[in-house]
Amino acid sequence: MTEPPSTNVEELLQRLLGPAGPELGCEQCFEQLDRYVELELAGVDADAAIPGMRAHLHGCPACDEERASLRALLSRAG
Amino acid sequence: MASDVVREARARTRAVAPPAGREAARSLDSDSQAWLAALRAHGVRHEQALARLHALLLGAARFEVARRRATLTQLSSAELDDLAHQSADDALVAVLAKLDDFRGHSRFTTWAYKFALLEAAVKLRRRPWQTREVALEAERWPDLADAGLAPQARAEQSELLAAVRRAIEEELTPHQREVLVAVALNGVPIDVLAERLGTTRGALYKAIHDARSHLRRRIGAEGFSLGSGARGGKR
Numbered sequence: 001m002t003e004p005p006s007t008n009v010e011e012l013l014q015r016l017l018g019p020a021g022p023e024l025g026c027e028q029c030f031e032q033l034d035r036y037v038e039l040e041l042a043g044v045d046a047d048a049a050i051p052g053m054r055a056h057l058h059g060c061p062a063c064d065e066e067r068a069s070l071r072a073l074l075s076r077a078g
Numbered sequence: 079m080a081s082d083v084v085r086e087a088r089a090r091t092r093a094v095a096p097p098a099g100r101e102a103a104r105s106l107d108s109d110s111q112a113w114l115a116a117l118r119a120h121g122v123r124h125e126q127a128l129a130r131l132h133a134l135l136l137g138a139a140r141f142e143v144a145r146r147r148a149t150l151t152q153l154s155s156a157e158l159d160d161l162a163h164q165s166a167d168d169a170l171v172a173v174l175a176k177l178d179d180f181r182g183h184s185r186f187t188t189w190a191y192k193f194a195l196l197e198a199a200v201k202l203r204r205r206p207w208q209t210r211e212v213a214l215e216a217e218r219w220p221d222l223a224d225a226g227l228a229p230q231a232r233a234e235q236s237e238l239l240a241a242v243r244r245a246i247e248e249e250l251t252p253h254q255r256e257v258l259v260a261v262a263l264n265g266v267p268i269d270v271l272a273e274r275l276g277t278t279r280g281a282l283y284k285a286i287h288d289a290r291s292h293l294r295r296r297i298g299a300e301g302f303s304l305g306s307g308a309r310g311g312k313r
Contacts, residue, residue: 008220009227009239010235012262013235013238013242015262016242016246016290017290017293017294017297017304018286018287018294020304023287025280025283025284025287026279026280026283027280030192030196032183033192034183034185034188034191037184037188038185038188059283059287059290060268061268062203062267062268062279065199066192066195066196069141069142069199070191070192070195072145073141073191074191076141
């Protein structure tokens with residue numbers, strides 16, 4: 001969440017260089033987020049169903065936090 | 079719920095056309111269909127649906143606040159709850175404005191939740207930065223001497239890091255450099271930077287994505303092998 005970034009070099013390089021390969025943008029990620037999380041929770045291969053989503057979540061901490069929140073909320077709600 | 083939010087929401091749903099496309103309507107689960115029908119109804123049924131939706135969104139916003147509470151110790155409980163209410167109000171307006179975009183690829187409630195979580199997350203990221211300056215120049219590069227690495231690994235990472243720093247200076251446009259450095263090196267949340275620069279998260283991420291592509295291409299051309307992650311070494 002809103003914490004200072006790690007100074008671990010490998011993590012820093014990951015943040016600077018991001019994921020390899022094609023990825024969705026933030027708007028596309030938001031459009032697909034509800035479907036992606038429901039597929040994850042259903043045990044379906046969400047990454048195969050929505051190509052580029054996983055790469056984007058690796059590259060965009062803000063979108064990934066929102067994915068984690070939605071997943072946690074749905075898990076709690078049952 | 080603030081009355082002006084209800085009024086605005088009501089005006090928006092009145093303007094919304096019936097479900098867009100038979101294909102979308104066919105795939106909806108019964109609960110989602112009931113939500114859409116109630117939100118598009120008139121009178122008491124409509125009012126009740128709006129109130130239920132707002133309560134749902136408020137619950138999601140409070141959930142997000144609770145998840146981040148440990149990082150927001152400077153805010154009182156009342157301030158946090160006010161922020162949750164603002165998030166729910168904004169999410170209600172957003173959900174109703176986008177009602178025709180709902181295609182039933184998830185349950186309606188899951189689709190609606192994400193708007194509340196987004197509104198709350200963005201507000202919560204921005205709040206601690208309201209009085210802080212945003213640095214667009216590199217503030218700190220890590221000291222590899224403190225990284226606890228074996229000499230060989232330290233040498234490899236030092237070489238790669240130096241190559242990345244050169245590429246940042248030489249390959250990126252000033253805008254790409256500022257955005258990448260602020261977000262990836264200085265730790266400025268992307269939503270904070272978007273607000274300061276008067277743009278969107280998506281537009282900034284596009285700049286970051288392009289910058290990363292330039293960096294990967296350059297250091298690849300210099301003989302570094304990165305694979306799918308960022309751990310790399312000279313080929």
